[in-house]
Each structure stands twice: as C-alpha cells, then as structure tokens.
Amino acid sequence: MVRDGHGREHWRKTHIDIDRHIIIIDEPIGDSSAHDEESLNDYVSDLAVSSPLNTDKPLWEVHLLRPYNCILFRIHHALGDGISLMSMLLACCRRADDPDRRPTIESVGASKERGERERRWNRVVERGVKAVWLTVVFVVEFVMRSLWVRDRRTAVSGGAGVELWPRKLATAKFLLDDMKAVKNAVADATINDVLFGVISSGLSRYLDIRSPKALQDGLQLTGLAMVNLRKQPGLQDLSKLMDGNSSVQWGNKFGMMLLPIYYHQGGADPLQYVERSKAMIDRKKLSLEAHFSYKIGNFVMSCFGAKLASWLNYRIVCNTTFTISNVIGPREEITVVGNPAITMHMMSYAGRADMQIMVAKDIIPDPEVVAKCFEDALLDMKQAAEKAAASKS
Structure with a gap:
C-alpha cells in the first residue's frame, strides 16, 4: 500500500518476498502444560492487537505452528470479505474421505417451503409496503447509532480505545444436529435464528453471573452483524471471483445490520429466545438496511x-455491545495438502459449529464462561424442543 502526492492510499503491484509472509513457529506457545486449543487461542488473540500487519508488504501472512500441526492464515480485511477469503481457502482443500473432490457447502438459509409461501401473490403488496416502512425505520436507527445513540453500559461494555486492549479468546462448540432440533421446534425458524437465540440467552446468563439482579429485565443489547450481499448465497466459485468481468466480484461485498437482543433473567422458556430472535430477524430480512449501509459506506x-468512512465505522462499533459474523463451512472434513484442517472463527464445519469469542480481557476476563453460557443455552433449548415434541406425540 502506497500514498500518492494527494495523500490518497492505493495498492501497487510488488514483488513477493515469501520469507516475509511465512512465519514458522517451532516451539510450543506459552505454558507447556496448557491445552493445545488454549495455546492457539492465546496466540491468535495476541496477534489481533500486538503486531499489526506491515503496510510495506502485501497484507497477508501464513503462520505454521509445527508443535500443533496447525496453519493460521492472517489476512487483512482490505483484501476481501469472509466469503471471498473462505472461497479461496476451500478451493485449495479436498475432502478427507475423497481427495479428488472439493468440499461441499451446506445451506443455512430459509426453507424452500417458507420461500414459496413468501412468494404468494396475495402477499406481494402487503410485503412491499412493510418492506418500505421497515427500511425507513431501520435506516433511521442505523444513522442514529452511527452518530450518537448507544447501548446502556453493562458488565460487557467496552471503553475508549478498547480495540487496542489485550485480547482473550475462547471457543463455544455446538453440534449442528442440536441446532437443527431446536430449529424444527420453532415454526419456520432457520439455523441463524437459533444461533442468535443462543447468543441472546447466553449473554443473559453471563450478565446474571457478572451483575446479578443489577439489570432491568428487557434491557436492549445491540449487536452489529455483517451480512453477505452477493446474489448467490454461501461460498463462491473462485474462477468467477477472480474474473474481472464477472458479476460475482472479489473483495468486500457485505453490509451491516443492527440486531438487538434483550436481557432476560433466568427462568424464561428457552425456546422463547429463538422465537423472539426469529421475529426480529424476519423483520430485518424484509428491510434494505444492509444494502443501505453498504451503499452509504x-x-x-x-x-x-477513508478517514471519514473509518470514523463512521468506528462510531457504530462503539455504540453497540458486540459484533458477530458467520461463514458457512464445508459439510465434510477437509485436508490441506493431505493434512487435517483446523477451522478457526465462527463457522460450520463437518456437522458442528464453532463460535470463537474474542474479548478485551480487562472487561471480560473469563471468555470461557461466556462460551459455557452459550453451550448451556443451546442444550437447554434442545431439551425444551425434545419435551415439546414428546408432548405433541
């Protein structure tokens, strides 16, 4: 990245010095008695704030952590969004059970029946009017959030400069079968509805631990979600992404959407979190909020x-409580050059979904407790779903 005489930054072609991009770690990280996953999480969280990528070289690195048989790709968001980068990564991978085949992607969108119902002509006018109204409401809210409106402070709220504070990382692990069982218990729900219900319930549980009876029931906590805006959902064909004449282009093609959740004290029906999340997400899907945020950006x-655009992005992140993004991963176990691949970040993979939770450790010193709250929330929802199914049979 270079800067011209007018102060504008832009990319230029350069020679790749591969030695500056490949970092090889031969020794165990930190405490030798720590679990491998804990050591890797510490390494990733340190990278997030301790050593930014140098702008005098292309903004990517590959870290080979030999003691853990792990490959870590560190890529600046300026080079592409999650869909672009994950599409590129999976193009390099093959299925573990069939090395000649590429991994397949499982859709987590709305069901076919639900989509067919929504296309009925007798609802077109109603939906059109509702879409216009919701777009206006949500866009106004988005602008207000970008400028001055912010969440009430809680035990999980950040402070000035929090993006530079030391980080900790923990992983919440879910089975997709458990999420599907909950999804089937709530009419027309999707996996994303379940995921956000888990977040809502899990954060309520954690706040009960950190500040019991200190918060008003129904308090709003606002999340900022990244939404893929490409016409084709899920991962993309790499050849089309790299084709400059294709309608499917490489780069950042996502919008932002405000997703409010509400704190509720313990004792509520676990499935109510999913029902509330579904109702909220359905309204958001009907609006053009994400498209507006992309266009205005x-x-x-x-x-x-870039300075004003960065300032606006910074403001809306500061005025919300958390950010979330997820990427659909492969259904099968995959290999990279014949070695098992480890997935990092929030994505589905081979029948499970792993949510990596990165926090400022001075604010949330125990992210593993947050992860446990999320896992317990899903298990309670699954039990409630099984009980509801048994009562109907």
Whole structure:
C-alpha cells in the first residue's frame, strides 16, 4: 500500500518476498502444560492487537505452528470479505474421505417451503409496503447509532480505545444436529435464528453471573452483524471471483445490520429466545438496511475518503455491545495438502459449529464462561424442543 502526492492510499503491484509472509513457529506457545486449543487461542488473540500487519508488504501472512500441526492464515480485511477469503481457502482443500473432490457447502438459509409461501401473490403488496416502512425505520436507527445513540453500559461494555486492549479468546462448540432440533421446534425458524437465540440467552446468563439482579429485565443489547450481499448465497466459485468481468466480484461485498437482543433473567422458556430472535430477524430480512449501509459506506469512501468512512465505522462499533459474523463451512472434513484442517472463527464445519469469542480481557476476563453460557443455552433449548415434541406425540 502506497500514498500518492494527494495523500490518497492505493495498492501497487510488488514483488513477493515469501520469507516475509511465512512465519514458522517451532516451539510450543506459552505454558507447556496448557491445552493445545488454549495455546492457539492465546496466540491468535495476541496477534489481533500486538503486531499489526506491515503496510510495506502485501497484507497477508501464513503462520505454521509445527508443535500443533496447525496453519493460521492472517489476512487483512482490505483484501476481501469472509466469503471471498473462505472461497479461496476451500478451493485449495479436498475432502478427507475423497481427495479428488472439493468440499461441499451446506445451506443455512430459509426453507424452500417458507420461500414459496413468501412468494404468494396475495402477499406481494402487503410485503412491499412493510418492506418500505421497515427500511425507513431501520435506516433511521442505523444513522442514529452511527452518530450518537448507544447501548446502556453493562458488565460487557467496552471503553475508549478498547480495540487496542489485550485480547482473550475462547471457543463455544455446538453440534449442528442440536441446532437443527431446536430449529424444527420453532415454526419456520432457520439455523441463524437459533444461533442468535443462543447468543441472546447466553449473554443473559453471563450478565446474571457478572451483575446479578443489577439489570432491568428487557434491557436492549445491540449487536452489529455483517451480512453477505452477493446474489448467490454461501461460498463462491473462485474462477468467477477472480474474473474481472464477472458479476460475482472479489473483495468486500457485505453490509451491516443492527440486531438487538434483550436481557432476560433466568427462568424464561428457552425456546422463547429463538422465537423472539426469529421475529426480529424476519423483520430485518424484509428491510434494505444492509444494502443501505453498504451503499452509504461506498458513497462516503468515494466522496470523502477513508478517514471519514473509518470514523463512521468506528462510531457504530462503539455504540453497540458486540459484533458477530458467520461463514458457512464445508459439510465434510477437509485436508490441506493431505493434512487435517483446523477451522478457526465462527463457522460450520463437518456437522458442528464453532463460535470463537474474542474479548478485551480487562472487561471480560473469563471468555470461557461466556462460551459455557452459550453451550448451556443451546442444550437447554434442545431439551425444551425434545419435551415439546414428546408432548405433541
């Protein structure tokens, strides 16, 4: 990345010095008695704030952690969004059970029946009017959040400069079969509805631990979600992404959407979290909030430059409580050059979904407790779903 005489930054072609991009770690990280996953989480969380990528070289690195048989790809978001980068990564992988085949991707979108119902002509006008109204409401809220409206402070709220504070990382592990069981218990629900219900319930549980009876029931906590805006959902064909004339282009093609959740004290029906999340997400899907955020971001970037665009992004992150993104991963176990691949971040993979939770450790010193709250929330929902199914039979 270079800067011209007018102060504008842009990319230029350069020679790749591979030795500056490949980092090989031969010794165990930190405490030798620590679990491998804990050591890897510590390594990733340290990378997040301790050593930014140098701008005098292309903004990517590959870390080979030999003691853990692990490959870590560190890539700046300026080079592409999660869909672009994951599509590129999986193009390099093959199925563990069939090395000649590429991994397949499982859809987590709305069901076919639900989509067919929504296309009925007798609802077109109603949905059109509702979409316009919701778009106006949510866009106004988005603008207000970008400028001054913010969540009430809680035990999980950050502070000025929190993005530079030391980090900790923990992983919440879910079985997709458990999530599907909960999904089937709530009419027309999707996996994303279940996921957000788990987040809502899990954060309520954690806040009960950190500040019992200190918060008003129904308190809103706002999340900022990244939404893929490509016409084709899920991962993309790499050849089309790299084709400059293709309608499916490489880069960042996502919008942002505000997703509010509400704190509720213990004792509520676990499935109510999913029902509330579904109702909220359905309204969000009907609006054009994510498309608006993408268009306004492009407009500000083009007309006023990166500094103002970055400031607006920073403001909306500061005014919300958490951010979330997820990427659909392969259904099968995969290999990279014949070695098992370890998935990091929030994505589905081979029948499970792993949520990596990165926190500022001065604010949330125990992210493993947050992860346990999320896992317990899903298990309680699964039990409630099984009980509901048994009562109907």
